Amino acid sequence: MGTLAEERPGDRMSAAGDPGPALHRLLLGARLRRLRESSGLTAGQAGAAADLGPAEIAALERGGTACRLRALIDLCDRYGVTDQAERVTLLQLARRANDPGWWAAYDDVIPSWFEPLVGLEQAARCIRGFEVREVPGLLQTAEYARGAILLGHGAEPDAVLERRLEVLVRRQRILGRERPPRLWVIIDESALRRPLGGRPILFRQLQHLIDMSELPHITIQVLPARAARPAAENPIVLLDMHAGELNDIVFAERPGPARYLDGIDEVTRYRQVLDLLAVRAARPDTSRTVLHRLAREL
Template identity: 45%
Template sequence: MGVGTPIVPGQQAPLLFSSPAGRVSRGGSRLRRLREARGITREAAGYAIRASESKISRMELGRVSFKTRDVEDLLTLYGITDRQERSSLLLLAKEANVAGWWHSYSDVLPTWFPTYVGLEGAASLIRAYEVQFVHGLLQTAEYARAVVRRGMRDAADEDVERRVALRLERQKHLVAENAPEFHVVLDEAALRRPYGDREVMRGQLRHLVEMSERPNIRLQVMPFRFGGHSGESGAFTILGFPESDLSDVVYLEQLTSALYLDKREDVAQYERVLDELMRDGPGPEESRDLLRGLLQLQ
């Protein structure tokens, strides 16, 4: 683990880590620190729980839930004998396995997506670049419905509506009391490519203008007139978490799976791309004017 990993099925935490995904990340980080303090390799830790080195990596990076037996065996291997400390870590592992609200939508989601939704909900900073369509956190219900129908032509109406409902539920994170910072660059193509009819697009553009005025949202548009730019690799999202020892994660969505990039040098490259996009393109005020101009053309 450490380059890109396909998403496969399968003391109390503070308020910002109240989500199951946040607790998994926090628990994995604590296990990693204990292992490193003892100088034990991931391979040796994996052997102790009858698993592979890659499973230890996924556990420490918060990509999989915890089995109580595995955590108990690892704590023993790491020399953690204090009853209170063991109980604290086992409780954290148990709470991390509690299903998040999004699992009620699992019947209409690909197996690799719930993991992202959980981490998105635990993030304190979300940075993204989109080129094909408006980022899901900023879509109106009508626009989201058109996007889902375009991607799932044979889906039943009920399944479409449940996917739209999930998207709208995710958006509540942006307006909650402890809302994350959201920095997003939208390529002009995402704003000109129609999903739905004219009124749907007008409603979407108006919504973007309104959301761009929120204090926790920085929305910029990369216009066609700029020509080629650093976002040539396509859309991506960078998730940052409130605990300093949890690494940022780059999320790349593919047709049948998803990738996380968590090596520092990989994350840094995507951060540089987003920094360049934000620096080279119009700022938030001018981008808002661009949105208003596009709205007048609809």
């Protein structure tokens, strides 16, 4: 794998579709963190050169915020970055990180705690997940999704509900890209028996899952109702963010604010949970048979 100065991440990703600013922010943050650490500077010392506080430097290095170009130039000077190609690459990353993703136009219907996940989905190389309540959003049919949306937002005007549905449809486009991410989901059987929108809609949703499971980049496993769930009572999403450049990230939904975790120990723990669930779930070919059976029972 080349260095960031040798290859431009945005160009390298273009064949797969524009990942939006999320990947560029993450790559820029990771690069700046390595530069700071190799310079032996604390976040406070680095921030002083760019009129940024330690917390702002930490947010920038996590990829949680964009970087002003003037601040980036100051940081490059403080870190002793003299290679012009590397400085140009960092500036290009910063410019792309400042561009709004398509989801910015839907900030009225995307909660602030959920917005990072939408961006990360666009940039991930592999998305693994476990869902206990309903079919994962990336695999929902429009009519099933409408039933799920009505369940939580039924009092909203029809126009707002339709915008929520538009967001889901646009999220799902990553699965049809020229180079889509791998999607590997484990779905609790109880979620597949919950007739959101009615039995005919659930039947068509199950048929859709069967069709999607035939695609080479999508793996679907069904966790039998009798199987034990290892500390996994809430949905989990693990995003592979390009090994060797970025830490993987876990989105852990729970009562209250959702959490985004990228610490090695935390990510490892959740990966082990997903691995154990995958072992306890039916194999992909058997899961397809289970989906057929559940559809016949409706």
